[in-house]
Amino acid sequence: MRKIATLALGFFCTTAAADEIWISNEKDDTVSVIDIETLEVIKTYDTGERPRGITFSKDYSVLYICASDSDAVQVMDPETGKILHDLPSGEDPEQFVLHPNDRHLYIANEDDAITTVVDTQSRQVIAQIDVGIEPEGMAVSPDGKIAITTSETTNMAHWIDTESQELFANTLVDSRPRHAEFVKDGTELWVSSEIGGTITVFDVETQTEKAKISFEVEGVHPDRVQPVGFELSDGDKTAFVALGPSNHVAAVDAETYEVEDYILVGRRVWHMDFNSDKSLLFTTNGVSGDVTVIDVAAREPIKTIKVGRFPWGAAFRPTD
Amino acid sequence: MNRIFRIVLAVLALPMSALAEVAIPVTYLQLQVARPPVLSNLDPIPDDLGVAGAALGLADNLTTAKFLGHAYSLTVETVPEDGDFTAAARKVLAESPFLILDAPAAAQLAVADLPEAQGAVLFNASAPDIALRQDHCRANLLHTLPSDLMRGDALVQFLVRRRWDDLVLVAGDHPGDRAFADALRTSVAKFRLSLQGEKTWVFDADMRRNAAQEVPLFTQEFGDYDVLLVADALDDFGRYIAYNTWQPRPVAGTEGLQPVTWSPVIEQWGAVQMQNRFADHAGRGMLPRDYAAWAGMRALGEAVTRTNSDDPAVLRSYLLSAEFELAGFKGRAMNFRPWNGQLRQPIPLVTDRAVVAMAPIEGFLHERTELDTLGVDQAESLCTAFTE
Missing domain, CATH: 3.40.50.2300 (Response regulator)
Structure with missing residues (x-):
């Protein structure tokens, strides 16, 4: 037994470590680390309570974790899995986004209708901004000038001026907005609405709606087609949209806003991330407790990887 | 924790902002009904049943309102069992056409039939009677509580x-x-x-x-x-x-x-956040009648948000349109049946400890929406008030 273990260890030492996808498991209080080479879970680390949003610092030296029920953002050393320290986060941090300055975390405090801005270096809260009820989706423009919070019950995207840390616009979207992303060099803002079943596309310059994307999965009632997380591939040409309990990911032409494909994944698909060349997409499937690996070019699922209970967030980490 | 509570009080205490272009004063009109004696003293009925749900709905509406320059207020009017409920209704209808009704079916019908109530938007948040959705339906009475x-x-x-x-x-x-x-x-x-x-x-x-x-x-x-x-x-x-x-x-x-309409054991579909908000401000779990009152308040708020109007005719027409959708923390968008004013909604099947299933149960299909496999469907409808 011991001999085999030693051999295995030797094997891994001689191979360059593969890139990884990190997954937060909301109901297990852990993160799972998937080796992108072998598509297997290679490590599981304990976190605070109810980990949801996860993101790496720009140099991937630390992992930030929204430990929602611990009311903290935890900072983990991805080499060892040790929690280095906690950041103040406001109550119930659900999702966050790291400013391009690699310093300021914009955190949605779901139970408090607040967006908290934390300086990761001084470990101080530098601003708290009143937003709508149940803030969740978070995004920052590539130039760092605008931060977005979407609020689930107020049904709005709140536009924050990162200079003054104040709201400068509030725009309505369909019911239960969940996720926001700046697209096409920050000229467009996309917001998914879970209950509304749409993605609203805003022109960033004018903060006005320029398009709305709808979804229709064959054999699934429209009520169950609930867009949540999404990511864009290859020069923002294609958007991949998790459609929650419809158990499908949609591939959307980001130019025409037409849906091109629906890809079957695990149950209640939630968030996702790509590998380094965006040839593989990893989706978290909350109800089935696994991660689906999608071949992006073929638009087909190629593997299912069991992780912890209620996988929520996904974050890519290169190891070279 | 005290946040919602404070907002509610602040708004109740202050006169409605004269600056707001769209102002929605809502009255929660309640007829006290004595409960017959029951065997056990366990599970007393909370004094603020229903009212607490409306108050949470108000707080939810106000958060959106502050970004849009809208104003809402909530006044609770309680009529004792031997009091004159329709007289009280007349009085509040003179001030605002938006009412959440917490009263038995007969009392609600008397209010809906008042000359002062024609063109008003009334929400039935307490009476499960099927007749209110059938031959006794009224065009000005919408139902956020599901029928029996x-x-x-x-x-x-x-x-x-x-x-x-x-x-x-x-x-x-x-x-x-x-x-x-x-x-x-x-x-x-x-x-x-x-x-x-x-x-x-x-x-x-x-x-x-x-x-x-x-x-x-x-x-x-x-x-x-x-x-x-x-x-x-x-x-x-x-x-x-x-x-x-x-x-x-x-x-x-x-x-x-x-x-049930609602239960404190519901934790999926984003419900935990609403349960927490409710418990923080009411100090107890959220019950079906609280949910119905919340849904009335929120449905009205959603219509105001989307139409930017305080005209009851505009709001009623939007509430009954296909565009309307309310995110009710039960897994799918909810809207009103245009033939009888009933809010379509999933019905959780619960024990005291967990959600066992969510109806409509998978496999029960419907040409329009699976939600219409629950309750009076259009083909069986005896309600004509909505088509006249």
């Missing part, structure tokens, strides 16, 4: 799914008990299960001491069956049935597995 039949259908769909086909029923003799028993009979017939036996609960002994002796004998005559249904809307005797039946069979209805 919606709840009955939800339960029976689950029984069909599990193939628990043979049923027996124990019903109390209170009007609410009889109404729910009627709904269960209709649902059982609709989904073609069989009701093999029925008994009326007429004991006047103190069941806290006697259940173990009485209930086995009482249920022995039923012979074999799959599930014992209980219709005890008053929450009087139902709690003494489970584990005391002659046959070892599950109990469902108002006891055991219950089809």
Whole structure:
């Protein structure tokens, strides 16, 4: 037994470590680390309570974790899995986004209708901004000038001026907005609405709606087609949209806003991330407790990887 | 924690902002109804039942309102049981056309028929009576509480799914008990299960001491069956049935597995956040009548947000349109049936400890929306007020 273990260890030492996808498991209080080479879970680390949003610092030296029920953002050393320290986060941090300055975390405090801005270096809260009820989706423009919070019950995207840390616009979207992303060099803002079943596309310059994307999965009632997380591939040409309990990911032409494909994944698909060349997409499937690996070019699922209970967030980490 | 509470108080205390272009004053009009005595003192009915839900709905609306320059207020008017409910309604309708009604069906109808109420937007947040959605429907009365039949259908769909086909029923003799028993009979017939036996609960002994002796004998005559249904809307005797039946069979209805509008055990579909907000400000769990009042307030708020109007005619028309959608933390968008003003909604099937299933149960299909497999469908509708 011991001999085999030693051999295995030797094997891994001689191979360059593969890139990884990190997954937060909301109901297990852990993160799972998937080796992108072998598509297997290679490590599981304990976190605070109810980990949801996860993101790496720009140099991937630390992992930030929204430990929602611990009311903290935890900072983990991805080499060892040790929690280095906690950041103040406001109550119930659900999702966050790291400013391009690699310093300021914009955190949605779901139970408090607040967006908290934390300086990761001084470990101080530098601003708290009143937003709508149940803030969740978070995004920052590539130039760092605008931060977005979407609020689930107020049904709005709140536009924050990162200079003054104040709201400068509030725009309505369909019911239960969940996720926001700046697209096409920050000229467009996309917001998914879970209950509304749409993605609203805003022109960033004018903060006005320029398009709305709808979804229709064959054999699934429209009520169950609930867009949540999404990511864009290859020069923002294609958007991949998790459609929650419809158990499908949609591939959307980001130019025409037409849906091109629906890809079957695990149950209640939630968030996702790509590998380094965006040839593989990893989706978290909350109800089935696994991660689906999608071949992006073929638009087909190629593997299912069991992780912890209620996988929520996904974050890519290169190891070279 | 105290945040919502403070907002509510602040808004109640201040006169409505004169600057707001769109102002929505809502009255929660309540008729106090004495509850007949029940066997157990456990689970008292909270004094703020319903009101607390409306207050949470107000807080939710206000958060959106602050970004849009809209204004809402909530006034609670309580009429004692022997008071003049329609006179009170006349008075509040003179000030605002937006009412959430917490009263028995007859009192709600009297209000809806007032000349002052024509063109008003009234929400029924308390009466499950099927007639209010059928031949007694009124064009100005929308229903955020599901009907007894919606709840009955939800339960029976689950029984069909599990193939628990043979049923027996124990019903109390209170009007609410009889109404729910009627709904269960209709649902059982609709989904073609069989009701093999029925008994009326007429004991006047103190069941806290006697259940173990009485209930086995009482249920022995039923012979074999799959599930014992209980219709005890008053929450009087139902709690003494489970584990005391002659046959070892599950109990469902108002006891055991219950089809409900809402329950504190619901935690999926983003519900945890709403449960927390409610518990923070009410100091207790959220109950069905709280949910119905919340939904009335939020439905109105959603219509105001999307139309930017405080004109009741504009709001009513939007509420009944296909564009309207309310995110009700039950897994799918909810809207109103345009033929009778009933809010379409999923019905959770719960125990005291967990959600067992969510109706409509998978496999019950409908040409329009699966939600219309619950309650009175358009083809069966006797309501004409909405098409006239």
